[in-house]
Amino acid sequence: MFYRRSGIRHTRYQSERQLFPLGFDRFLILSVLAVLLAAPFLFDRLYVTGYLLPWLIWSSAALGLNLLMGGAGQVHLGYGAVMAMGAYGSVHLMRFGAPLELAMIAGGLISASVGIIFGAAALRVKGIYLAMATLAMQSIVDFVISQTPAISGGALATLQAPPARFLGISLSGERETYYFALLVCAVITLFMLNVRRTSFGRALAAIREKDYAAEILGISTLRYKLMAFWVSSFIGGVVGSVLAICYLRAVSPDQFHLDLSIQILAMVIVGGLGSVLGPFFGAALVLFAPILINNALGSAFSTFGMTVPIDLRAHLPLVAYGALVIGFLLYEPYGLAKIYSNVRTYLLVWPFRHAQR
């Protein structure tokens, strides 16, 4: 009904393989894009820089991790470390006077080349053991960064990101920064959308599903696991540098600890493994649910006149947030994106009942 399919007849493979064959999907995506483009003019600047900007950056990071976890089926618990390398790499390069465009790519390459070393672990171990190996990567990178003064400037030091220009436009203003993050996010999203319809993406999916069957079809598991780590780490590095230059504007080692890795991992899982929409939902939930719950509880306490001890008051939102995540994993293991797709499937044939998928 809403997602009208009748009357759509493809006469060329090209039109069948387009990203959004349904008109309503195209309409939705364009409206969201229009809102995002107009956001700096529509909303208060506090909302744009305080909510939308981090949402875009964290979504981009989650997309990068989702290529590895949802796309190729490899667990990674050290994505924060991957981003740290990109962030520090690009900030250092920019302090030496490199332009942002170059520093960003170089940051990605640094992350990719270190990430691929840890990806090599994936050739030997799977599942929970790979999780441990990548966790070790997180600790090693954390340690090296904080203990090497040449990188971090000392264990407790903060490194200022120099003022950046992108294609000649200064990124000191909030609007410019927002549009820059939006651009990076859009490019990564386009890449992830295309992954689903190219031989590269199919090869990754084949390895995820059945590696032995992939091998006899000519897909080298060695090559493609490494490629998955390479590309995913590259994206992580680029997003890391965007995070450092656009949002944090100064880097210190504690910003990229295990907390960040777990946060992004939660976004991927709660959002929906392997989906492109998922990371956006996941990032929104993980970033904003604690704030919303906090506000809701706060107003509830004050309206009912309850006196709650301050430490309970501080921890209740976390408890509620944890319960929310567990609830999602229990009732919809494929995440928020799956809930959206269920609704979409229902509306696809509404008012009739039975959808094909």
Added chain:
Amino acid sequence: MSSTEAPVLSCEGVELSFGGLKALKGITFSVQPGEILGLVGPNGSGKTTTVNVSTGFYRPNAGRVRLFGEDITGIKPDRIARRGVARTFQNLALFKGMSVLDNILIGRHIHMRPSALGTLFYWWWAQREELAQRRVVEDVIEFMQLQDIRDEPVEVIPLGLQKRVELARALVSEPKLLILDEPMAGMNQEEKEYIARFILDAREERGVTILIIEHHMDVVTAICDRAIVLCNGEIIAQGEPRAAIAEPAVIKAYLGERAARRVGMGDAA
């Protein structure tokens, strides 16, 4: 060995053991160009192991495997695939969560140049290749009569069709040697006849040589040019299928000593 008439696949004294278990005790056979060779034998006789050695999944302890006269012993499966070998698996090995079409498209992998940059710049780099390969895939979809299910997720279609999709995925890579591991397991008579027809057509129209593991003796005698009977890791009979499976050693392996004696005396028709 002259390269023109070299056998498609030949195993020469292949031995393999898992720990103390000798799974293959010196298997020697060859698959000739254009033939359909049946590989039969009781459960655990080493049929699938033979295939796994031939496709690079196991490295034999002794002996050589040759493909078109070239030694491929110990080469990885993905390399062997690029030399023109495709296979299906005993327990379906389709990629879940993908459509029938995407599953078959993966079969074209060795003819494509996948890259991450090509994926990012899809419209300029990858699209032309994707669409060209799509045409080849559509030919096979038509050949295997899968047109009406090409957009279905592969896990929702019935087993008979899943097996057909797997066969299509193997065929679409344009192999010279196609290895089928029990393509008809768990099928009803009608589905079996369909697959048998597709196998014969594949040889006829696409010129593939076929090595097939099958438990249905009616199928083996109907479509195979030759049969090899394995038992406990040894070849106990080979030749024309009807003759090969009627040999006393084969009957003994399948039905036991007494049945073999009865057949020998001409008791059972």
